[in-house]
Amino acid sequence: MATTPGGTVQKDALVPTAAGPVLLQPNFEDLLGYAAAAIAILSGPDLRCTYVNEMAVRVTGRTSADQLLGHTFREGLPELEGTGVFEILDEVARSRQPFRGREVKVPLLQFESGVLTDRYLDLVCQPMAGAHGELQGIFIHAVDLTDRVLSRRALEASQERLRLAHEAAQIGTWEWDGDANTRALSAELHEIFGTDPSEVQSAIEEVWASRVHPADKSHVYEVMSEAMQSGLMEVEYRYLHPERGERVLYSKGRRVGNGTQLTGVVLDITDQKNAEKLAAEHRERFEFAAGAGDIGYWFCDLPFDKLVWDERVKEHFWLQPDADVDITLFYRCIHPDDRELTRRAIEESIANHTNYDVEYRTVSLEGKQKWIRATGRTAYDESGKPIRFDGVTQDVTALKQTREALIRSEKLALVGRLATAISHEINNPLEAVINLLYLISQSSTEEMVRGFSESAQQELARVSHIVTHTLRFNRQPHGAEREKVSNLLDSSAAIYTPRMKSLGVQIIRDYRDSEAVRCYGSEIRQVFANMIGNSFDALKPGGRLLLRTRDRVNPRTGEQGVLVSIADSGSGMDGATKRRLFEPFFTTKGEKGTGLGLWVSREILKKHHATLRVRSRQTAGKSGTAFSVWLPAGSELGEGE
Ligand code: ADP
Numbered sequence: 001m002a003t004t005p006g007g008t009v010q011k012d013a014l015v016p017t018a019a020g021p022v023l024l025q026p027n028f029e030d031l032l033g034y035a036a037a038a039i040a041i042l043s044g045p046d047l048r049c050t051y052v053n054e055m056a057v058r059v060t061g062r063t064s065a066d067q068l069l070g071h072t073f074r075e076g077l078p079e080l081e082g083t084g085v086f087e088i089l090d091e092v093a094r095s096r097q098p099f100r101g102r103e104v105k106v107p108l109l110q111f112e113s114g115v116l117t118d119r120y121l122d123l124v125c126q127p128m129a130g131a132h133g134e135l136q137g138i139f140i141h142a143v144d145l146t147d148r149v150l151s152r153r154a155l156e157a158s159q160e161r162l163r164l165a166h167e168a169a170q171i172g173t174w175e176w177d178g179d180a181n182t183r184a185l186s187a188e189l190h191e192i193f194g195t196d197p198s199e200v201q202s203a204i205e206e207v208w209a210s211r212v213h214p215a216d217k218s219h220v221y222e223v224m225s226e227a228m229q230s231g232l233m234e235v236e237y238r239y240l241h242p243e244r245g246e247r248v249l250y251s252k253g254r255r256v257g258n259g260t261q262l263t264g265v266v267l268d269i270t271d272q273k274n275a276e277k278l279a280a281e282h283r284e285r286f287e288f289a290a291g292a293g294d295i296g297y298w299f300c301d302l303p304f305d306k307l308v309w310d311e312r313v314k315e316h317f318w319l320q321p322d323a324d325v326d327i328t329l330f331y332r333c334i335h336p337d338d339r340e341l342t343r344r345a346i347e348e349s350i351a352n353h354t355n356y357d358v359e360y361r362t363v364s365l366e367g368k369q370k371w372i373r374a375t376g377r378t379a380y381d382e383s384g385k386p387i388r389f390d391g392v393t394q395d396v397t398a399l400k401q402t403r404e405a406l407i408r409s410e411k412l413a414l415v416g417r418l419a420t421a422i423s424h425e426i427n428n429p430l431e432a433v434i435n436l437l438y439l440i441s442q443s444s445t446e447e448m449v450r451g452f453s454e455s456a457q458q459e460l461a462r463v464s465h466i467v468t469h470t471l472r473f474n475r476q477p478h479g480a481e482r483e484k485v486s487n488l489l490d491s492s493a494a495i496y497t498p499r500m501k502s503l504g505v506q507i508i509r510d511y512r513d514s515e516a517v518r519c520y521g522s523e524i525r526q527v528f529a530n531m532i533g534n535s536f537d538a539l540k541p542g543g544r545l546l547l548r549t550r551d552r553v554n555p556r557t558g559e560q561g562v563l564v565s566i567a568d569s570g571s572g573m574d575g576a577t578k579r580r581l582f583e584p585f586f587t588t589k590g591e592k593g594t595g596l597g598l599w600v601s602r603e604i605l606k607k608h609h610a611t612l613r614v615r616s617r618q619t620a621g622k623s624g625t626a627f628s629v630w631l632p633a634g635s636e637l638g639e640g641e
């Protein structure tokens, strides 16, 4: 046995017999030895391995040629039993027909690691015939494509994940080649446009153009033609979707490489736009409702016997102006679900000398309902005995409806902000992926492809992290659940974190809460997200945001709970802002704010029996704002609202 520079050979194998394979040249062994492919020759009646080059040893995972030489394939590569490879060789031997297979999956035992590893080979098995057509052997030529196949699969997986991320975030992507004037739209974009992907390009374009709002059309075309020059485009336009009606679309893109190719994304931002409009409408209604409060008066001696109500109160209770009223009738008119709460409020107010302030529904004989707010107080004689209980009622139905609409519109605004945050956040990773895909297409080596596709994977992992966080954020659970407060805080912060980083804001997390808290997670997240968003708005580069949690017993009630602080080193607030902070529609941010965030937050926290404190100062060099929220561990959550 002799070893040539690149291969190992059993000497007699290549000595040309009288009728030996004509192919062989004197330096053929050397050529095979240096080949980039794995090469093996099986010879003789039982097809024993008489030649392997170094690459064949490496690809099969052996450590030396001796493990193959002199053996049949079945002896040398026993792990191939059951994979069909032996059968291929048998068939080649029988039929004398060559076999060619692309990316044949072959599990091979790697002797060094002891691991059975799948390799993908472009495989050729060529029968070698003697002068009289008899089979002399089989020439095996295999190119190991494992790395390339794996990189390609990784890339396919990445693209699939990108597609999923887009689908989840309702983002469509497009590619537009200005020279060739071709466009490629993603499936999501066809959904956003309501176009049929199977149509020809010109038909799709025509449909699209016919649906762009006439007043926006010339602007859109202008932006598009400028984009070809500048390599950048950004446009917002109204679009008539065949099923969804009028939508507002936002499209952004830029040039890839230095050709005339642009690529970009489209977002449907209708909800965000609507939220802005809704907030303005509700503001008017709210002010009207608050101003037009019609008030009724009631008086009664204690203990309760006859009640004296004016006509307004009777109207609030669906009664005729001449109706006689006593305490039994009073309770009978109140919605059964609200009776107990009302009774308790009256008793507590009388016993504790506190103001009476309660909201209940009154129900008419036909089952119609009104929301009534009643406020009052007790008068006592010198000995401290309660003698009178008087007050007012007010119909707050419209107010309540408006308040609910307001809460909804702040929620919508938050969703809008989320959409903006998502598009902002995934912009960078997406751009990176677009660049990496381009680099992959230009790569000359598998190593480069692998490197780039690994980077693309990481960027996509970021995208899907952001998207899943946001989706989780928006999910509305049905009831209250036990939640870890620091988790809620983290998922609320997640949508702002990358932007804070790029702004140069440091986020300090200091979590020491062990207690899980019973709450409506999505609502508490909304509270935190607004506070963090407000901090973000107030912070400048180099600022800091502190997120802190502690287990804390309420000193007043002895109840277990968790205290959360969200503190920033931002601009702080002046006295007027501090006083008006929780008023609906109070904002210092002009068009950019709704002024509803803190107002809604306070409603949500009230429902959770939570407490809220704010400190803020504008002292130069020490300015900042801190919100502290204490959440009871096992709050008895109220119904409705
Ligand atoms: P919006 O954020 O839409 O303005 P909010 O109810 O969330 O409405 O906040 C009301 C106002 O309170 C803000 O416009 C701002 O002036 C003030 N504010 C709230 N949080 C902060 C903060 N962390 N720093 C400075 N100002 C704040």
Ligand code: MG
Residues within 6 Å of the ligand: 530, 531, 533, 534, 597, 598
């Ligand atoms: Mg806000």
